[in-house]
Amino acid sequence: MPTNREAYFEAIKLGVPKPVVVFALCEINDFDYLGLTKCFDEEIKNYALFKESMQRYIDGEMIEYIFNRSYFLQLPLYVDKNVLIPRQETEELVLRTCRLIETYFKSNNLAIADVCSGSGAIGLYLAANYPMSKVYLSDYSKETIRVAKKNAENLNLDVEILKGDMLTPFIESNIKLDVIVCNPPYIEDESTIDEKTWKQEPHLALLAKPCTKYYEQLLINKDNVLNECYLIAFEIGEDMKDLLEPIVKKHCPNAKYSFEEDMYGKTRYLFIVNTL
Ligand SMILES: C[S@@+](CC[C@H](N)C(=O)[O-])C[C@H]1O[C@@H](n2cnc3c(N)ncnc32)[C@H](O)[C@@H]1O
Structure with a gap:
């Protein structure tokens, strides 16, 4: 040997x-x-x-x-072809979200949702770091939900996992949230996806037509689930700022928002905050 x-x-x-x-x-x-x-x-x-x-x-x-293994900010996750492999940009989304949570919320006793949760990377990291908070994971795909459940069990993290279209499961169960973190599908043109990703990763995790579809869907319904003081953290495609800004202005007229760049200088995040 x-x-x-x-x-x-x-x-x-x-x-x-x-x-x-x-x-x-x-x-x-x-x-x-x-x-x-x-x-x-x-x-x-x-x-x-x-x-x-x-x-x-x-x-x-x-x-x-x-x-069948990926690491998200050191968190070991089971992954298979039903879920997107969590990306480095998403690690940055979560770290920035944690900073904003600490800036805007005095208590750690929050209701946090990872909408479009895939493997559960975002929500499980937040559950590990905010043990006093209630963390929900939600996704549309039942195969994906199975992977997220397996990860929550392996990591012994207490989260609630819901299945459904964007905010629908929260609205149906009358759940109120302080923080939503969401990395939805946002690729409109499949020809821009590299061959390895297209052949192996789930198309449901990648494609959206138009690319703003899931952002708008979430923002239209946000008042049904969010408490008065809230934070929404989105990962976005690098060329989406101009498309998303009018949607944010329309649906969140009184909230503060910022588009932020990732470590490579690409605009990859949208944060929307409403403080009292
Ligand atoms: C870009 S992946 C993000 C996965 C994970 N949060 C991450 O960052 O690695 C998008 C996820 O959205 C889910 N999804 C697609 N359409 C959805 C919908 N209408 N409602 C809820 N989830 C959806 C997919 O199944 C996929 O898991």
Whole structure:
């Protein structure tokens, strides 16, 4: 059996990117990055699985789906092809949302919803960080809900998971919210989606026609679920600001809003706040 070091260089020679090889070695050995560093010259735990996973990666499969594993701000999540693999931009959305929660709400005893929750990444991170708050996850797809439930159980996080179209399950159950975080589908033109994503990730998580559809749907219905003082945090497509601004002005005439850039300088977030 080769060592982790030998297996690592074998995959690098085949052209597999370093972070992907490290990810695979950590998963196979059940190590974190530091653990792998310490045991780099020990035998790899399962060389056959390593070779198979590297081949599947070379053949085009996403490494997260190969191992059914993704990390969201260090939170280990089960993922499969029913859910979108959480993105780095979404990690930034959540960190910015936490800062705004701390700015605008005095209490940590909030009702928070992750609408369009997918794997549950956003809502589960918030549940882990705001244990005094009630956190809801909601999604339209029952397969996706199954994944979110599995993640909530694995992480032992107490959240309520609802199924339905955008805010409908909250309206039907008369649930009132302080914070909504939402990363809805927003790609209008499927030809702009890269081939790997299009072939493997769920189309329900990606496509919206028009691209503003789910933002507008949520804002039209927001008064049925939101308390007087509220925060809405959206991830948006990088070219959507001009399309979304008139919609925000129309449906939230008295609220403060800001479009914000991600770490690459692209406008990727919309925050809407109503304070008393
Ligand atoms: C872009 S993904 C976001 C997933 C996850 N929140 C994340 O950030 O990784 C969008 C999610 O919206 C869900 N979705 C699509 N249409 C929906 C609808 N009408 N109502 C609720 N959820 C919907 C999809 O199933 C998918 O899980």
